[in-house]
Amino acid sequence: MHLEAEQVLKKAKRRMRRETKILLLGSGDSGKTTIMKQMRLITHSAFTYGELEAYRQLVFANLVTGMRALVECLPDVGMPIDRIPDIWAAYQEIEKAPDIKEGQPFPEEYLPHFKLLWAHPTIQRGILICRQFAIPDNVPYFYESLDRLFAPSYQPTHQDLVHVRARTTGIVETVFQIPNDLSRITLPDPNAIPIPAQSRHTRLQTKVQPAGPNHEDSNVPSMETTSRTTTAVGGDSATLEDARKALLKWQSSEMQEVRFVDVGGQKSQRRKWIHCFQDVTAILFLVALSGYDQCIIEEKTTNQMSDAMSIWGNICTMEWFKNCHFILFLNKEDLFSEKLESSPIRRYFPDYSGGSTDVEAAKDYFKRRFLRIAQKGTHQLLQECESSTRPNKTDNTFLSKRTVYPHFTTAVDISLIQRVMESVSHIILQSALQEADIL
Ligand SMILES: Nc1nc2c(ncn2[C@@H]2O[C@H](COP(=O)(O)OP(=O)(O)O)[C@@H](O)[C@H]2O)c(=O)[nH]1
Ligand SMILES: [Mg+2]
Incomplete structure (x- = not known):
């Protein structure tokens, strides 16, 4: 034994x-x-450092692609934004935003556009109604922290790392x-x-x-x-x-x-x-x-x-x-x-x-x-x-x-x-x- x-x-x-x-x-x-x-x-x-920097850049890219995914779904639910001049103009601006480069803070000139879009009732309603489409889940998470993300010294937190999507x-x-x-x-x-x-x-x-x-x-x-x-x-x-x-x-x-x-x-x-x-x-x-x-x-x-x-x-x-x-x-x-x-x-x-x-x-x-x-x-x-x-x-x-x-x-x-x-x-x-x- x-x-x-x-x-x-x-x-x-x-x-x-x-x-x-x-x-x-x-x-x-x-x-x-x-x-x-x-x-x-x-x-x-x-x-x-390289990974953290890549994630930081991705947060900005996620803001742009998240809004794009939402705006592209809005016509399907009868809520196109191309006839709402102020947010349509803001959307056109962020669509043109180039990727962030290494060490570059989020460009402050885009902050008002992101804020305007996120605060607009059509976008707020859209995010609820368009749920059946594959809108990235992290859109509310990042859009609710725009001021923090656009601070020149911004670095992703642990929580940001798990929300960023690649x-x-x-x-x-x-x-x-x-x-x-x-x-x-x-x-x-x-x-x-x-x-x-x-x-x-x-x-x-x-x-x-x-x-x-x-x-x-x-x-x-x-x-x-x-x-x-x-x-x-x-x-x-x-x-x-x-x-x-x-x-x-x-x-x-x-x-x-x-x-x-x-x-x-x-x-x-x-x-x-x-x-x-x-x-x-x-x-x-x-x-x-x-x-x-x-x-x-x-x-x-x-x-x-x-x-x-x-x-x-x-x-x-x-x-x-x-x-x-x-x-x-x-x-x-x-x-x-x-x-x-x-x-x-x-x-x-x-x-x-x-x-x-x-x-x-x-x-x-x-x-x-x-x-x-x-x-x-x-x-x-x-x-x-x-x-x-x-x-x-x-x-x-x-x-x-x-x-x-x-x-x-x-x-x-x-x-x-x-x-x-x-x-x-x-x-x-x-x-x-x-x-x-x-x-
Ligand atoms: N709110 C929430 N978001 C989640 C959860 N799990 C994943 N996510 C988010 O969903 C997105 C896709 O997750 P990811 O891990 O990349 O999925 P993968 O394609 O299976 O690798 C990311 O933005 C995650 O932050 C969860 O349990 N709750
Ligand atoms: Mg994956």
Whole structure:
């Protein structure tokens, strides 16, 4: 027994020392890159000066493209602004605004135009009515802080970093050293301005595949830190139960190396996903709950939620992932709760039978739909695997027990994401223990 316990312990430790790879999937705008940024903030993996400067420039670009997206939707809801001379003139001006250059403050001559537009009742009504179109979610966030952004000394805060939007076009991989006990980490102040990496002597490594030519397509590089500490565990565990306890203790003081892989979610980007399917430990699938009444950016006729359900269905039936854990983030809970009242779910999902302003019932409805899709997909895949000419018994046993771990999230809220990532970390720990046959 003594020997057996030692062997299991060794096996589990070996398993845990292997890198964990988490693949972030989901349609465009569901919040994948935001989770990646939050992980960097949570693990205090500093951004470089270049990244922070790129984000600062992107905030200005987001102001322009956000207003453009809105103004272009207004004719569709019978509210064109080209016959409202003062705001039309202001819009024409900001449309001409060139990108910000390195170190250049936001040009003050544009501030009155942005302010005039944002204060106008047509724009204010438009932002509510045009919700079903893919208007960037960060428009109110940035437009409500125009004076702060146009201050000559403006630098993005942590909170600005998670709200700024850059379309992911390549595949961005970042390795984080995550303490297993995430609750021990002190979170950065969301309103503080981050300190660039150089001043903290952090070693930087980037692995980014090509970004598109458009400014907003640029991928801001990621960082890898690679130091590792290990703690020895007592070698005289007499029983399996002792081995389990010893392992848990050892594990809670350990750092876990987790590779997060972020991919572009737009339709044109999805064929690239296959390049990162190998050796995945867990799929972290993101859905924008608030997308139930919106179209996708690429097609005005495709509902965001239905698009997410169809991708999720495909992923759940993929043989590539038969050994993966499935974590489901039902994201943008904040925006979802806000819009329920003005946009009844039943208009888009007629079989929804809960109260139209009942946030809990509405959340539960979408959770159940995604879990049902997963269950069906897993069942179908299991049947295919069992009837294959060379069925793999271990894989099929794993698959038959596959569980999906759902969470309601607001990716822009760092303390909430820290708590959610704690439970994700726990899932990975449990899986290593299970694989080593301890549990
Ligand atoms: N209010 C709010 N905005 C969010 C949330 N998650 C993401 N966003 C915003 O949605 C936009 C798209 O997010 P992003 O992470 O780039 O999506 P991706 O295309 O899946 O990588 C960004 O402007 C984010 O700040 C959320 O939970 N709440
Ligand atoms: Mg992205």
